[in-house]
Amino acid sequence: MKADPIGVLTGAHYLDGDFACGEGAMAAGCRFVAGYPITPSTEVVERISRRFPTMGGTFIQMEDELASMAAVVGGSWTGTKSMTVTSGPGFSLMMENIGLAAMMETPCVVVNVQRGGPSTGLPTMVGQADVMQARWGSHGDYEIIAMSPQSPQEAFDLTIEAFNLSEIYRVPVMFLMDEIVGHMTERVVIPPADEIEVVPRALTGKTPEEFEPYQINGKPTPEFARAGDGYRFHTTGLTHDERGYPEMSVECQERCVRRLLEKITDNADRIVRFEEEATDDAEVVVVTYGITARVARLAIDMARRRGVKVGSVRLIVIWPFAEKLIRELAGKVRALVVPEINYGQLVLEVERCAAGKCAVLPVSHGGGSVHDPAVIAEVIVKAAAEAA
Amino acid sequence: MSKDKVGTRTDFPPTPPEFLPEQQPDHPVTPYLRMERIPHVWCPGCGIGTVVKCFATALERSGADLDKVSVVSGIGCSGRAAGYLKLDGFHTTHGRAIPFATGLKLGRPELEVAVFSGDGDLSGIGGNHFIHAARRNMDLLVILINNFIYGMTGGQNAPTTPLTAKSSTMPFGNFEAPFNIPHLAASCGAPYVARWTCLHIRRLTWAMEEALDRKGFRLIEVIAPCPTLYSRLNKLGTGLNGMRFYHDNAEIRHGADTRELDIDFQKSITCGKFVDEERPTFLDQMNEHYGQVLGEKYVPMSPEGGWLHG
Amino acid sequence: MASAASERTEIRITGFGGQGVVLAGHIIGHACAINAGMNATMIQSFGPEARGSACSSTLAVSKSEVLYPYIGRPDILVAMSSEGYEKYRDELKDDGTLIYEQDLVQPRVKKGQRSSCVPSTRIAESLGRAIVQNIVMVGFFGAVTGLVPREALSEAVLHSVPPGTEKLNLSAFDRGFEYFEEAVRQSVLEVHRPPLEGVPA
Secondary structure, three states, X not given: OEOOHHHOOOEEEEEEHHHHHHHHHHHXXXXXXXXXXXOOOHHHHHHHHHHHHHOOOEEEEOOOHHHHHHHHXXXXXXXXXXXXXXXXXXXXXXXXXXXXXXXXXXXXXXXXXXXXXXXXXXXXXXXOOOHHHHHHOOOOOOOOEEEOOOOHHHHHXXXXXXXXXXXXXXXXXXXXXXXXXXXXXXXXEEOOHHHOEOOOOOEOOOOOOOOXXXXXXXXXOOOEOOOOOOOOOEXXXXXXXXXXXXXXXHXXXXXXXXXXXXHHHOOHHHHOOEEEEOOOXXXXXXXXXXXXXXXXXXXXXXXXHOOOOEEEEEEOEEEOOOHHHHHHHHOOOOEEEEEEOOOOOHHXXXXXXXXXXXXXXXXXXXXXXXXXXXXXXXXXXXXXXHHO | OOHHHHHHHHHOOOOOOOOOHHHOOOOOOHXXXXXXXOOOOOOOOOXXXXXXXXXXXXXXHHOOXXXXXXXXXXXXXXXXXXXXXXXXXXXXXOOOHHHHHHHHHHHOOOOEEEEEEEHHHHHHHOHHHXXXXXXXXXXXXXXXXXXXXXXXXXXXEOOOOOOOOOEOOEOOOOOOOOOOHHHHHHHOOOOEEEEEEOOOHHHHHHHHHHXXXXXXXXXXXXXXXXXHHHHHHOOOOOHHHHHHHHHHHEEEOOXXXXXXXXXXXXXXXXXXEEEEOOOOOHHHHHHHHHHHHHHHHOOOOOOOOOOOOO | OOOOOOOOEEEEEEEEOOXXXXXXXXXXXXXXXXXXXXXXXXXXXXXOOOOOOEEEEEEEEEOOOOOOOOXXXXXXXXXXXXXXXXXXXXXXXXXXXEEEEOOOXXXXXXXXXXXXXXXXXXXXXXXXXXXXXXXXXXXXXXXXXXXXXXXXXXXXXHHHOOOOOHHHHHHHHHHHHHHHHHHHHOOOHHHHOOOEOOOOO
């Protein structure tokens, strides 16, 4: 369906990524946000708290991030699209209830404007070191979706998509911004509401007597009933059967957890999104995401001027990981170069998928700034020379 | 609930019923329970089931639209209550029942949201949420079942364990000062605060019924025996001994100063309704404030929630 | 100053917290990106102090897409405080342009660099509100650099200031803009030219 115009600020704006993300959420139909202030993410909720009262949305500043995430899961079970916003330290606190959201199959969006870590780290400066936490941060086996925008415009566009994916697959979607994209101000064009496609909460058509909250009937996800519609359903963070009742058995664990995984892994091809450029005859391909993708393009130009055939892949959806793509590339190219603002996180996935078929070279950066493009260019040129 | 499911109960009482299963009369609160999940997990002599029964009775008497009542629990023995009530039920993470319930209430303001959890869950790991929900006067009915101990994990010390009482992690007796739960709630601004024991079935039911009729952060603390752990570790006998103790030592003092409600080990337990006043809830205040400041520009969330119609 | 941004133009605006450094950057960026058809990426940086410390915003303005968000050596340095100037003065390109608050900054300009100054605080005070000092500076910046048309900039001012303050801010903008025009007319711009700093060979 089309977006509700009340939440769509159509026009060209000069917005930072945080504000653009907030606008994206409102355009996507988000009407409940619970959050706790943390730099550099707070502008997202500042934007939302100013605009929500004019569109039937409620923002609440909770007592901490544990509460924020719990409230978002609760909010979403009313059918109201819900989101929270944080940065690394708060993201760590949210992990408990991100696990709950995954287990209860709750659509919601968790925005993490990444800063340097660990611990309090660099509150006002950039990092990309929450990539693995986004995937593995809560205990147990589960799958999530994670996206990473490279500009304020994408912060808007992809936030809408994050909501849509969370509705389709009933998972928490991690929206991995970073401090630079969050605090960078650029032109953001917001289209008219009737050009924005949003996925509404798909409510079950069954009667309360027929309905079971985790019965999938061959579909990837179960049907949804909102609290307050007379279904009198039960849901729990415990391992549960199709009725949503706790069942502590090996068989039920297998059935319950496997489905949480497979609804994403089986649909990975539909979920994965990336931009590919000049990879056809490339010797070296640079694999990037987020703000680093922009910096890498400068590095690629430098390397090309030095005669290297270099292509690029920009991952827009980080999780599920673009396994198929990387496996294919690894069979074709001499090296994959992976710059990221951490000491080597997504590069581990690239290495895993390359499986020794080509060189995989990280370009690590501890955080606080983007890479110097010349440093990335140097690795590209060297990779091409060594492989040759 | 189907009749044949009820039939599974026939093997539970030691003496067989005199009538065929389909003739067996239902317990009055069975329509409010998920009978297919009975027998429950609670120990013989535990007080939690009594509290659930009282709540079901209160719901019935209150005439509330049960389709619009959600019950939220955290983790622990009391946390299982949400799983037995035939309402929209949410069994959440440890300590987070109140913020989860806050999300439900704000996501669909017409809901009546009840939180049903234990002393460790709500005042220990969830203590921060408890005080802030009371401060905001979030529109939640909170039933805190206090058995003075972490039951499900094996009798560890709780923020409510009375001084000198033994627990599995204070084997030589507790030396930490416990919370006075009604005082904690009242001092954070809760407009309805009561305490009963699970011996006081009629008064507890009545308090729940009354609380369902109030708004804002309503706290009912229910003292319940834990014969398996608290009573055993402290040599207090069975659940029945616990009830006898309440009978002899519970003192009803409505309107008592909440500062005087500390519970000492095996001393008197002051029960009653301590606070019952009107105070605008979070949503009342939000609606009024935005209405004043923003005037016609203010669009409150619909009682049905801010959901998109598909 | 090289006029239209055919290539990438890098700008740093610095001052002390509370002077409206970020708003000044935002207005210039808005004028370029929304009103003048260019690309403009603004980054703000600030210390943990909300007031007082040197803070700055940077802009990369280009007709083509801005990839690298940070600036290297700015083409234009706008200094509204002495501390900010001292912190960032060495970055300015050898042929760059310094624009500074005449009463608050004592610059040492290298050979090849141009400089223009404006008593923006005094002008703002004369309008009754020292707080619009940054808008005076934006106007002056627009006139000195010719980076964007005056209307694009003044529209951005109107778009960015709190409702009810448009008139005040617009006159601050005009006063800043016209201060430069007047100075050029009277050829007095070099009057305030500060002593040249020795340029290393």
